[in-house]
Amino acid sequence: MSHAVAGRLARATAATAGSGLDALLITPSADLRYLIGVPYDAHAGVSERLTCLVLRGSGEPVLVVPRLERPGYQGIGLDELGVELADWVDGDDPYALVTGLLGGAPRAVAVSDTMPAAHVLGLRAALPDTEQRLAGPVLRELRMRKDAAEVAALRKAGAAIDRVHARMSDLAKPGRTEAEVAGAIAVAIVEEGHVAASFVIVGSGPNGASPHHSVSDRMIEPGDVVVVDIGGPMPEGYYSDSTRTYCVGGEPTAEVRDTYAVLHEAQRAAVAMIRPGVSAERVDGCARTIIADAGFGEYFVHRTGHGIGLDVHEEPYIVAGNDLALEPGMAFSVEPGIYLPGRWGARIEDIVVVTEDGCEPLNRRPHELVSL
Ligand code: ZN
Numbered sequence: 001m002s003h004a005v006a007g008r009l010a011r012a013t014a015a016t017a018g019s020g021l022d023a024l025l026i027t028p029s030a031d032l033r034y035l036i037g038v039p040y041d042a043h044a045g046v047s048e049r050l051t052c053l054v055l056r057g058s059g060e061p062v063l064v065v066p067r068l069e070r071p072g073y074q075g076i077g078l079d080e081l082g083v084e085l086a087d088w089v090d091g092d093d094p095y096a097l098v099t100g101l102l103g104g105a106p107r108a109v110a111v112s113d114t115m116p117a118a119h120v121l122g123l124r125a126a127l128p129d130t131e132q133r134l135a136g137p138v139l140r141e142l143r144m145r146k147d148a149a150e151v152a153a154l155r156k157a158g159a160a161i162d163r164v165h166a167r168m169s170d171l172a173k174p175g176r177t178e179a180e181v182a183g184a185i186a187v188a189i190v191e192e193g194h195v196a197a198s199f200v201i202v203g204s205g206p207n208g209a210s211p212h213h214s215v216s217d218r219m220i221e222p223g224d225v226v227v228v229d230i231g232g233p234m235p236e237g238y239y240s241d242s243t244r245t246y247c248v249g250g251e252p253t254a255e256v257r258d259t260y261a262v263l264h265e266a267q268r269a270a271v272a273m274i275r276p277g278v279s280a281e282r283v284d285g286c287a288r289t290i291i292a293d294a295g296f297g298e299y300f301v302h303r304t305g306h307g308i309g310l311d312v313h314e315e316p317y318i319v320a321g322n323d324l325a326l327e328p329g330m331a332f333s334v335e336p337g338i339y340l341p342g343r344w345g346a347r348i349e350d351i352v353v354v355t356e357d358g359c360e361p362l363n364r365r366p367h368e369l370v371s372l
């Protein structure tokens with residue numbers, strides 16, 4: 001992996017200089033995993049002790065790391081990447097160490113979007129005359145366009161979560177609570193190759209009308225419409241994320257079938273229009289118009305999609321107002337939903353990757369409302 005990563009550091013260094021920044025300061029996050037290829041570990045290095053990649057517009061990148069965590073960064077090919085380690089011990093001032101690496105008082109630095117506030121303010125105190133910006137806008141230009149190895153990793157993640165949806169008739173049964181079903185799904189997510197189940201939404205009946213419902217002790221009743229939105233990181237760090245809507249222990253009513261047909265058409269049409277040059281907001285508008293024209297506009301209460309990669313939500317966002325032109329290698333969800341408050345809801349979500357002349361869906365399970 002480290003050869004792919006080596007090019008990333010060089011591109012990020014060029015982007016840093018090109019953005020008028022003296023340095024990027026990247027604490028443990030998907031950004032750090034992207035740049036130096038550290039293995040997936042959701043919480044590694046995120047603490048009150050500063051771990052921070054100092055990526056200057058010129059010169060070698062330096063990873064500032066607490067000495068007790070240094071072993072975790074050895075043997076992962078940092079020398080090959082030309083990344084130097086600078087460690088510090090409790091009692092040292094790690095912000096002064098960063099300041100020293102920056103050669104005094106730089107004009108502007110960018111910090112990772114998820115850097116803990118304690119570190120942002122620690123750096124501000126050490127560099128009072130330095131403008132702080134966000135690194136996200138610099139790094140998203142790199143992370144948004146997936147290379148072939150990243151697309152392969154996302155394809156593997158898509159196949160793994162598809163295998164979990166394929167097992168749904170064994171997992172979701174009437175008489176079980178949402179929480180029981182979610183527990184069984186979480187086990188299946190790991191069995192099918194993920195490192196962890198990072199989210200398991202099982203929204204049955206009226207709970208399906210709340211897009212961010214997680215799970216509850218509600219018992220699934222025969223004939224319930226159930227939204228199942230699941231995913232997690234694979235060993236390489238890339239995420240899966242796929243939603244299917246099921247009718248558990250019964251057949252859908254005519255109203256459910258007709259409404260679901262609108263949603264299915266919205267998801268199909270949005271995917272069908274994806275190709276290089278089409279803007280993100282047009283894809284959102286396509287799904288939204290179909291749902292609104294059928295009279296459900298007020299019940300589609302979120303954007304159509306989000307980028308995915310080393311973070312489950314990242315650029316590009318498929319949302320009104322985003323005129324970004326899609327390019328080959330961009331990977332994102334297409335996940336329209338219809339949510340009827342107090343009654344039921346439905347969502348269909350696939351991850352797609354933009355190709356030279358269209359897009360490749362990475363999720364292949366049937367889109368129909370499946371009766372279990
Ligand atoms: Zn999603």
Ligand code: ZN
Nearest residue numbers: 229241242349
């Ligand atoms: Zn999802």
Ligand code: ZN
Nearest residue numbers: 264268367368
């Ligand atoms: Zn379909």
